[in-house]
Amino acid sequence: MAEVMNDPDRPLLRVENLSVGYVTPTGRVDALRKVSFELGREKLGVVGESGSGKSTLGRAILRLLPKSAQIGANRLEFMGQDLLRLSEAGMRQVRGRQITMILQDPKFSLNPVMRAGDQILEALAIHGRIGRREGRRRVIEILKAVRIRDPERVYNAYVHELSGGMGQRVMTAMMVVTNPMLLIADEPTSALDVTVRMQVLAIIDDLVTRRGMGLIFISHDLNLVGSFCDRILIMYGGRIVESCRASELHNVIHPYSRGLLESLPSIEHPKKVLATLKRDPAWLAGP
């Protein structure tokens, strides 16, 4: 097992024909349709518009979907463990320790009545016995690693006392303090100003690269994913319609991917009229 886990060439995550559906009074709604991909120690971008299933994909990997969701897959394997057959107790060992997730808005996803440092300490304490003093030392250390200049102040601060960028650094710190192998970031920087966004991305980039982690970066922003990630999956209607290397983003061929790219206004090369997307129902059925 240990050898399997440390082999750097082996994919961290293998997903084969992952489907998620909800049964409603008017019939089944498919949120994910037979999604397959592998993830190594790389930055994988998942892009799509609202309703494309990109967030469902992130949550399905961590089994964080509501009970009403019907999840099926031929394979959902993380470092040799079958995530679909793992018990709830086994899953708790995975969540927050081996796989962690950064959410969009720190204002809503951090605890408003707990000091920032104590929340990070809690994440540490749940996944291993740790003394108060040693814990505090490690929290201060991780706060420094996400480039917080005044870690003592931030440790004692509540979320409402922190700016958006600072809050997102705290969340990043909380998600990497347990040394996970896979980080899922669901629109981690959409609520931030552009310059702060780039600074937070640089922090995530450095941590992921230095520690040899895998990153699933979920975003609606094609330009951002194209410049930040190594590889990209483009989703539409719960399916992966196309995947490409990030450097090849401008050569995508699927009409949906092309449509998305062409509908973006550009700073340097403005067009008179932006292309709009004509959706083809056939995209839902196959590539």
Added chain:
Amino acid sequence: MTTVLEVRDLHVVFGEGHNKVHAVRGISFAVEKGECFGVVGESGSGKTTVLRALCGLNTSWQGQILIDGRPVPRRRDPAFCRMVQIVFQDPYGSLHPRHTVDRCLREPLEIQGIGQRDQRIADALDAVGLDRSFRYRYPHQLSGGQRQRVGIARALLLEPKLLLLDEPTSALDVSVQAEILNLLVRLRAERGFTYVLVTHDLSIISHMCERLIVMNVGRIVEAMPVKALRERTPENPYTQQLLQASLGYDRAAVERFQTFD
């Protein structure tokens, strides 16, 4: 060229004493008839505060605001509303959830005592590309893009001279954003509107505007033609950094970022 809007030494202060926040610190600019004027800035720069002062949602400002050469009244009067209209950022929050599209569009006509209401409402829906069948629907029955079209239709109804746009597409998907931006471009060409467009997204500015101002902590740091943006030649270091960050992720560039206060 005639000047539609002129702002002279505008200040907006919130709170008193210890909690005093000087949100807008003496800004001046002028907008010509028929142009699209961009206001760019990050959160806290005061860009939305300027817009709220312009459209009369905030009356506690100091300085001078002139529209068509006349000072605007502190309290909005019906004549002012026929001159200036605003399209809000969040199409989910800016339409009354229990009013149909028809009622939402009828209200400004009733307040202003304008006749031929049915015809005008039908024309406004046409102009923003919504089918007549949308007329008796409620906002929750519409998508985000459709709601924003209703918001634009509402602003059009009174045929204002000046249309204020506060991040009109930031809540929308990119393909829907393209449709709304095309609509705004077409309406301006057809009807000769003047726009003031507030956004944090430089690519939208480059697509829509002729001139822009860049704001940071309540001040204008740079006023420039859009050409300077497109050719990457802004002069102010703050603008340069904003532009760099907007062009995509570049690990080496992040290292050189500074804070500007």
